[in-house]
Amino acid sequence: MTVPNTPAGADAGPARDPYAPPPAGGPTEPAGRSAAALLSEGRVGALTFLACAVLGVLMGLLWFWLAPRVMFQVSGNQILYMDPEGEQRAGADAVFALLGLGAGLLTAVGAFLLTRGRGGGIAVAVGLALGGLAGSVAAWQLGAALGPTSDLPAHARQVGDGGTFSAPLELGAHGALLVWPMTAMVLLLALSAAFGKREPDPLPYWATGPQWSLSGEPGAPGEPAEPARPQHPGYPHQDQGQEQPPPQDGPRPPA
Secondary structure, eight states: OOOTTOOTTGGGSOOOOTTSOOOTTOSOOOHHHHHHHHHHHHHHHHHHHHHHHHHHHHHHHHHHHHSOOOEEEEETTEEEESSTTOOHHHHHHHHHHHHHHHHHHHHHHHHHHHHTTTTOOHHHHHHHHHHHHHHHHHHHHHHHHHSOOSOHHHHHHHHOTTOEEEOOOOOSOGGGGGHHHHHHHHHHHHHHHHHSOOOOOOOOHHHHSOOBOTTSOBOOTTSOOOOOOOOOTTSOOOOTTSOOOOOOOOOOOOO
16 A cells, blocks of 8 residues: 555655755775775875984984083093083083974975875874884984993093093983974974865755755756745736736726
8 A cells, every 4th residue: 555645666765855965975985995095095104204214313423423522531540520510411412302303394394295295194194203203212322322332431441541531422301302203293284284285165065955946846956946936816927028918807896
């Protein structure tokens, strides 16, 4: 038994609400395409990480070359500071932090320019964060390894009485290791917000869905339906260009 006033094919599924917004996101992408996109994102993140690690080696060489040194002097059986009130240790930390700042700026700008056409992605940000931290650690360990030995008595016996030697290169403020990744993340976010690739805004639902007139008939998609004009048998039509019917003779009211 069919319900009265039910169009044919109504049992195929529930009727769609004409005023409901279109489904967000459009058609679902195939599984193969999604896997390829994830693989591409992972490759970009891995390359960003490796580039930061290689740059960390260069940063370690620069730190070893530019960092101020703490100097000692051997006096008999004693090892004395040549400049007891010097700020060489703090200066070494400051040089490391400045190098990390420059490396963060360089890697963030480079990663943004190279991945701007494809919209960047979370893999670039993760690669910069982890790669910047790995590069900082590599620079710290390399600079310390290239410096003098940490065995001060052995070094003092080697130079002899009255000789001078430098202390090993150390990083006292370990928080300087975070300067590179934090700088890269902040600059990448700023560049993406100011000059990043933007997706077009989706059309509102009333511009893409079906339009309905007051008479209940759907109009053309994307065009507002013209409301029905009220008609009255005692008044002429309001449409211009249409021939008006002649008035009908009828009984007139008495004067």
